[in-house]
Amino acid sequence: MRGEDSKQEAMFSYLSPDQRVPADHPLRAVRKMVDTVLAEMSPRFARLYADVGRPSIAPERLLRALLLQIFYSVRSERLLMEQLDYNLLFRWFVGLAMDESVWNHAVFSKNRERLLNEEIAEGFFQRVLGLAQPYLSDEHFTVDGTLIEAWASHKSFRRKGGDEGPSGGTREANFHGEKRTNQTHQSTTDPDARLYKKSAGSEAKLAYLGHVLMENRHGLLLKTCVTQATGTAERDAALQMVRPMAGARRITLGGDKNFDTRDLVRKLRGIGVTPHVAQNTERRGGSAIDARTTRHSGYAISQQKRKRIEQSFGWMKIIGMLKKVKLRGREKVSWLFTFVGAAYNLYRLGHLEAEAAA
Numbered sequence: 043m044r045g046e047d048s049k050q051e052a053m054f055s056y057l058s059p060d061q062r063v064p065a066d067h068p069l070r071a072v073r074k075m076v077d078t079v080l081a082e083m084s085p086r087f088a089r090l091y092a093d094v095g096r097p098s099i100a101p102e103r104l105l106r107a108l109l110l111q112i113f114y115s116v117r118s119e120r121l122l123m124e125q126l127d128y129n130l131l132f133r134w135f136v137g138l139a140m141d142e143s144v145w146n147h148a149v150f151s152k153n154r155e156r157l158l159n160e161e162i163a164e165g166f167f168q169r170v171l172g173l174a175q176p177y178l179s180d181e182h183f184t185v186d187g188t189l190i191e192a193w194a195s196h197k198s199f200r201r202k203g204g205d206e207g208p209s210g211g212t213r214e215a216n217f218h219g220e221k222r223t224n225q226t227h228q229s230t231t232d233p234d235a236r237l238y239k240k241s242a243g244s245e246a247k248l249a250y251l252g253h254v255l256m257e258n259r260h261g262l263l264l265k266t267c268v269t270q271a272t273g274t275a276e277r278d279a280a281l282q283m284v285r286p287m288a289g290a291r292r293i294t295l296g297g298d299k300n301f302d303t304r305d306l307v308r309k310l311r312g313i314g315v316t317p318h319v320a321q322n323t324e325r326r327g328g329s330a331i332d333a334r335t336t337r338h339s340g341y342a343i344s345q346q347k348r349k350r351i352e353q354s355f356g357w358m359k360i361i362g363m364l365k366k367v368k369l370r371g372r373e374k375v376s377w378l379f380t381f382v383g384a385a386y387n388l389y390r391l392g393h394l395e396a397e398a399a400a
Contacts, residue, residue: 059134069113071392073135076106079169086165090157099145099153105166106136108154112362112385119154120147163377167384171264174391179259182340184296184348185283186256187276188355190268190375191366192235192248199237199248202228234372238271250372252364252379253279254354255287258296258347262390263354266383268376277306288313294340295319296348304330318344357389358382 063070080102087101107122110132116122126132126144138144145153171178199222224236235248253276255265265283269275277300284295295315299322307330310317318341321329335341359365362382367375 059130059138059140062130063134067131068392068396069131069135071395072109072113072388073106075170075173075388075391076109078173079166080105082169083162083165086162098156099150100137101157103136103138104150104153104157107132107150108158108381109385109388110135112382113389115361115363117363118147119151123147123150158377158381160373160377160380163380163384167266167380167387170384170387170391171262174262174387177260177391177394178262178264179257180293181291182258182294182296182344182347183264183284183287184256184258184344184351185253185280185301186297186348186351186355187251187253187279188359189238189240189247189271190250190252190364190379192229192232192250192375193366193368193370194229194232194235194248196248198229198231199227200230201226232370234270234370234375236271250367250375251275251279252355252358253283254351254383255280255283256351256354258344258350260390260394261350261353262387263383266380268372268379270372276300277303281306281309284310284315285313288315290314292316294344296344298348302329302331307331318348320345320348354383354386357386362386 084102090101091098107126110116110125111119111122114125116125123144123146126136126138130140133140133142222237227237229235229248232248235250237246238249238251239246249271251269251271253267253269254263256263264287267279267283269279280295280297280301284293287293292314293316295310295317297317297319299320301317301319302322302325304327307317307319316335317331318335319331321331321336323329358379362385364379364382367378369375369378
């Protein structure tokens with residue numbers, strides 16, 4: 043018998059959003075971990091808000107919504123609010139009731155700007171890392187950097203102190219035949235961005251460099267940072283991130299050919315870190331890594347494991363939408379990079395716990 047196509051404009055529901063979400067949905071494990079982290083951060087949130095006045099968006103809900111934006115690659119706050127309005131999975135994860143109103147996208151963005159900074163993002167990252175302790179290696183690590191394209195065009199890269207044209211720079215920029223460098227020019231829309239080439243022959247872009255330190259056992263990120271794009275930034279960041287890890291116990295640090303310099307290798311060995319970086323035999327003077335390192339089987343394993351760091355960069359750029367960041371200024375780009383790194387660790391932890399339970 044054919045069923046009727048009846049139209050019902052309104053109805054009562056006796057099911058909560060939690061009952062609508064499958065028991066084996068991957069976000070359930072993530073939500074449990076996120077709630078644990080946010081409960082630990084609650085005292086810090088309390089110090090950020092006044093005791094009187096109009097209530098803002100709860101910081102816990104705001105951070106859960108940002109995680110959804112990363113996990114599902116929602117490209118704008120307007121679309122995120124649209125999804126929250128009708129997507130029961132999104133409502134459940136954030137903590138909204140079935141008939142609770144969602145926020146205006148401008149209000150959401152303003153609350154995000156007031157709440158999030160490098161300190162909050164780093165606190166969230168470190169607490170996620172605390173949940174990952176059973177899976178972390180304390181001996182073998184990998185470091186690398188990646189190009190993050192800035193939210194600024196080549197037309198904004200103008201001579202420092204030069205004429206920007208009438209009406210605050212509305213004149214069309216014509217830089218053909220002009221030599222432009224970071225010493226003489228600067229972006230008018232994002233002054234922290236630098237013109238940078240990832241490799242010889244590639245296109246120069248206004249960009250930042252994002253750096254991560256990864257443990258080799260399960261590919262979880264231990265540290266993140268964002269710097270201006272310079273030729274030595276990757277090596278400087280590597281030394282800065284690994285130094286607190288060095289101690290009485292000797293550790294190894296993998297990396298690509300860019301880290302094969304005599305200065306960095308000497309400094310790493312000086313703090314008790316064995317450099318397992320790829321040999322750059324084409325560099326003048328040869329590689330700084332010799333047979334004393336390469337003859338050990340651990341070196342070959344580090345070279346194999348270090349490639350996993352590219353998976354984190356791929357996830358952060360494609361899923362986390364960091365290929366071209368939509369924030370301006372190093373501080374804002376830094377907190378976003380750290381927060382996306384925490385989301386990547388949550389994603390990895392969800393898979394690791396599912397494998398352990400199977």
